[in-house]
Amino acid sequence: MKRKDVKPCKGCGKGVAHAGPAFFAMKARYWGLDPRGIQQTHGLELQFGGGQAGAVMANIMGADPDLAQPLSDEVDAWVCLDCATRLPLAVLLERD
Numbered sequence: 001m002k003r004k005d006v007k008p009c010k011g012c013g014k015g016v017a018h019a020g021p022a023f024f025a026m027k028a029r030y031w032g033l034d035p036r037g038i039q040q041t042h043g044l045e046l047q048f049g050g051g052q053a054g055a056v057m058a059n060i061m062g063a064d065p066d067l068a069q070p071l072s073d074e075v076d077a078w079v080c081l082d083c084a085t086r087l088p089l090a091v092l093l094e095r096d
């Protein structure tokens with residue numbers, strides 16, 4: 001990591017090292033479960049007898065639908081130690 005790569009804290013806007021010599025850098029995305037894909041997968045597992053064997057067979061024979069869809073773009077968030085311990089993840093990722 002070089003100087004040009006450093007970003008301010010997503011929580012407080014200060015430098016990420018102002019609260020200590022370490023910080024968090026994360027890429028995160030908000031996801032929503034897809035009931036249709038889940039039902040399709042579960043139904044196929046049941047058709048193959050359920051349980052571990054049914055899941056394996058459904059994985060081989062099924063269309064492998066998406067079980068979740070992204071509800072946001074990926075956020076590249078840097079967070080100082082102070083904000084990481086006092087702000088919920090959802091709040092940090094919504095801040096601009």
Ligand SMILES: [Zn+2]
Binds near residue numbers: 009012013080
């Ligand atoms: Zn901060």
